[in-house]
Amino acid sequence: MAEFLASRGALVLEDGRIFRGEPFGAEVDAEGEAVFTTSMVGYQEIATDPSFYGQLVCLTYPLIGNYGVNAEDDQSRRPWVAGLIVREYCDEPSHWRATGTLAEYLRRHGIPALHSVDTRALTRHIRRHGAMRALLVSDRAGRSDEELIERARRAWTPGEHEVVSTVTTPEPQVIDGPGPHVVVLDCGLKEGIISSLKRRGARITVVPVTTPVSEILALAPDGVVTSPGPGDPAQAEAAMETVQGILGAGVPFLGICLGHQLLARAIGAETRRLKFGHRGGNHPVKDLQTGVVRITSQNHGYYVDAGSVPVAQGWRVSQVSLNDGTVEGLEHVSLPFFSIQYHPEGSPGPLDSQGVFDRFLDRVRAAGSRREAPVTTGTRIGGVQE
Template identity: 45%
Template structure:
């Protein structure tokens, strides 16, 4: 017989799921979303892009590989809550230092287990991502529902400041430094500067509130716009910064939230997806190569496709919608044809896999070289 406290999950439309406490006992609120990855839960939990969200794992058993000290993507767990069906009773990885539930409890993450996550996921797919509450403090569904409906919406939320670094820091290249990159921390994951370092790039990471003078103070070869949480429609400061970089012809590479910022700087709008893309199995067409990549995603907002189709005109010249999601035709990437900038909506740095898109970091060094050749000429 389980000695876990009873727990309850209540969605804002009134749907109720009952289970047992998992991790920390308490009460939490956020946006209910689901992640379809079969592996990489540690990377998911420590991804700052999940700030403000209660994550439901669709894989039926979670926790098999425990928790280690190497795979964290940031300084802490960021999810507001965690929902699993069957928590693993044992940890079976030689790399594990402790159990997943031990880490959740240590960091105060309120979770629920014993939930029919398949039913919950199907409900979110049909009704859309929505606010949710999880409580092991009280199992009164009516009381929790009232609190859920008074909690903040994700649309219009500006979460970047909550996850960004407070001061700049530098991640040094592996071996000789061939290039330098300034990264804007909107919720950056640790594997991004690692992938850059493997290509001889020393990266200086700046707070999200940095201005153009701050970012360009070290005369970087390029600027990187990171992933991050919240509604991109609130990122006016970062959009204006990006426009200034484009005016100065500074090479720019953005991923996820950074893709949406570049898109907004180029004149595109954004909108909220019904239930978002979160997982490691999304098929994306790279129109530049004709290849289909299996990609890792974590976004609830997307760029509005330009009315003109694949190509569109901006004040910075022509732009191509270079990547497309084959599941639902969502814009998955942009490539500027007249200024040195490009972006993708997915995660080429995904540590939990897949790694089909790792070449996009090589594209950055090629862009730096090409822009340098033009300057020299």
Template identity: 40%
Template structure:
């Protein structure tokens, strides 16, 4: 491969701190909240996860791009991150069944990415000082202009982003002759969630983020699902009202990540912005019902209030994060409702959390009996 000179680039944080690196060859600027993911693999799934919409991703794994991209390994249509910061970017990929290089994929989607950044120092800084907005750019000579642009970037707290990634029209997934029917609310749904439900005998109709209970009920579903997604859960008033309607009728309901937070809010439990979110494929969770530990994939910057959950008379904590004891799962005592803060479809264990889909299907079958 012929050597090509690469322009300098930078990461400018909201507090004025700057980290320098090099452009991978795509000139431009991107602003968003900056976050990091500790996963050692699965970068393509991360980049296409709708939950990362509106975020600049810092990867802690030292090598990104070494196995290229594959059309089958996407969680949505197109890249959802706002930009990428990494240590070593591989322009050459070596996996036999890849469909091309990561660089070409980024060029196709016009994604600004910079490498040769001291990501260990950057991640340590974010961990110490908390999540904040940032700007990455190849225009390193105009720091003042970049600071002005960064100052205009809205903060994640209070930001509604589900409407930016949700489907605009309902669509179907699975076999229409399947024995079970599920109405799913798309507030940033991942494709592998739908695959996991479909392979368990469900025919799913996926609805836009602002769908009403009446719209979803017209499908005559056996159960309801509220998906993962980006942004602050508090502005999702329509989704919270939907969850309240489902809960009031004691219909089977399962929520993942943002859906978990929506269900908590529907029960009067507040959410809060975390100092640093949980993002990676190595997060330890304890199932308080079984006493077993699970290695989980997580991607969230908000969490539900533990004290309020413990004080709630009809909500039980079923899972806790072992690193910081945040709530990782709940269920309602008198209703057919449960949710988790992590991603069972991502299979980092690899099968530690797949039982949650089985549990949802069993809940639906029991309600039909």
């Protein structure tokens, strides 16, 4: 216990709990939402996952930094975590691909981190009391606990703001390929999704989340993927309306994580906040049509309310979590629209769900190049015009 009391840094939670630790990375303060992830590998992929934007992430795996960092493992243009909290940090990595240390990497991007934290106790606390506002301080000198707790209670968190426009690509990107043309609406895109589509030959156009529906449809997509991303889906109203427009045009659609939640809201379903979120690479999901169970990678703090899904309008829950029964997939019974709550690209995490991309492209090819003009009259069926 003495080692924690003597530590220079601390993670201060809004409920008054303080976890001591030693700083590494940038020695600055950071505000955010305290969460944990159970992934055993992939700390660099976690840091560069835009879905972690504004979050102070506790890594439950105890040894971090042992294989260093390298440019190939980045999942986006920069790290998005507000800070990292780990039990044991290794500053002498041993791996043939390493080009530097995690501490150097975080310092370069101005992100603070703590090691020698009792991450087991922190994780148990978050599980018991829920994800919450927090303040990470690299040096407590000259500041009282009361002062730090008061700052933690006022900390900025991503769930209270529209944040997808912060992490989206600043301009469109085109990746050539021989296959169908897939437009990706970037709400917080990971390179693993692009790689998964490229391996299957797709021609890809990545567009910012702020792109109007008319411009997306003008690209003549054979299919549209809406990516994962950070924050509360209820705050991403403009992105939800974009999804509504894509569905109304009848373009084959795949929503991933936040894209799944935006689809749900676009068809009239509701989303709610999880107590402490699903974050890690070991979440079992059952396909209700086939009975197959897959281990999935997840990173989200909100879920779709199963009771609000408009079943009478042709929508159904297709997959569920075996941990807590929450919705893990939606699909329309006759139209080429479906979504998943987990990350099929598995960066980091298992690759059990790579078949999601095959299923999507099969639907795209089945739909062919035929595109109906957007319907402007008729009865609205769960976000789709008929």
